[in-house]
Amino acid sequence: MPPKAKISKEMILNTVLKITRESGFETVNARSIANKLQCSTRPIFTCYENMEELKKEFLTFAYEYYKQYVIHYQTSAHTPFCLLLPLSYLEFADREPHLFKLLFVNDMDLMMTDAEDFYRESDNERNAERFSASMGLEPENGKAIFLDLFLYTHGIAVLTVSKKTALNRETAEKMLRNVLSAFIKQEKPDWEFPDERGAV
DSSP states (O other), X not given: OOOOOOOOHHHHHHHHHHHHHHHOGGGOOHHHHHHHHTSOSHHHHHHOSSHHHHHHHHHHHHHHHHHHHHHHHHHHOOOBXXXXXXXXXXXXXXXXXXXXXXXXXXXXXXXXSSGGGGGGSHHHHHHXXXXXXXXXXXXXHHHHHHHXXXXXXXXXXHHHHTTSOOOOHHHHHHHHHHHHHHHHHTTOTTOOOOOXXXXX
């Protein structure tokens, strides 16, 4: 009889991802992971000291999965760069509701008592800078509009995962175009929506 395959961290993380996508992170525990891997719980606690350590590493792993989702969306969708992040965010909420809840609702690493707190996360700062450049906006104005756009998009996404709304892509894009135009025209009254495509 061949020896059983050694259980690795990568196997565990991919299993947690599968369970989370199927039924939510709240159903993840040592026993549910072991059942999926068809092993005892011992290999899990050989790789991880406890479930908290596993969860911390999985959050990073799951966020990387989301970032790859955005990259794939970019290559498959035809959309202006300024709408790439909000539209992919909404699609992720629709197609991966359990992962969305984990990353952007239940365990969102963001405490905003002030607007600037949004930019404590390096990804937000970098994305806002690229957004501002693509729109021809001054950095500070661009950051303010980028945050407004995120808050608007996040509200729709939360309604989506809560099954309170179900917008198709065309409707969502039209809404985002309208609100973004309204935000930018406060700063640049003659601004017109760009047609060019961009990259993350």
